[in-house]
Amino acid sequence: STASDQMTSVWDTVFTEEQANRGQAVYQGACGLCHGRRLNGAPDDPDMSSTPPLARARFLRIWGGRSLATLFSYIRATMPESNPNSLTEQEYTDVIAYMLSVGGMPTGNEELPTDLQQLAHMFIQPRP
Template identity: 30%
Template sequence: MTRVTEATKRSLLALVPLVLIAACRRDTPDVREPLGARVAGLAHPVLSTHGARAVPASTTSLPPASYSADQAARGAQVYKATCARCHPPGQLDGDAFAVAWNEARVSTLYTTLRNTMPQDKPGSLSDSQYVDVIAYLLQRSRVPAGAAPLAPDSVALRGLRIAVTPRTP
């Protein structure tokens, strides 16, 4: 029977952060399917292009989400600095975003992002940064900007739905 000494355990534990740091410093983006994309029972996957989903009746009466152009610009900066290393622009917005998130509550998207992203440190952004990234994704997905920014308030976000403008032929 092999015994692992405390010194060996400490040495192995010291390697864990180095491996995680090395995994985050890739020269090419990670284009694997995002976390949660195929989790059974997840109502709104992070990214789904596998057919349309049913629109929950409870959201159709909610007002559509709006954001400010300044907020989307801040979100673009956060996205470029934090998200784009794994999710190049175009992967999580546009048609893919519309299929996965149109008519969903903004709070569901917020909770999903906060609980799963960034993949190496979920929950590490501020509430405002997560909401700014949502504003950026909305902008890239043809949701028109308004005068007021999205509030980083889970109660307020629960009362709004994502309403992607259909693409005109």
């Protein structure tokens, strides 16, 4: 089987540090106002409206077992709340890389792709 047919975990170094850094910049401009500086959402941050966490244990409980394609499609269709689908595919993908980095997933040498078929083979899972 080819590499694209194999299932990959978010723990398998699926994004780069540089990509996560780009995602952090996008996040701070487009997402942080609602989801918080630390991606904790509400109620962990008393200044925030009621938004879900985007990293760590509670994020894994919500999104565990789903593919990054599902996450990408959901974020693109619904975020930013005031203007959904207003970022580029690269920006949405970079934000996901940032979310994964905050969640403690390791960086690697390959960037997270923007291609939904490739993202469909990458799964959000608890730490192995």
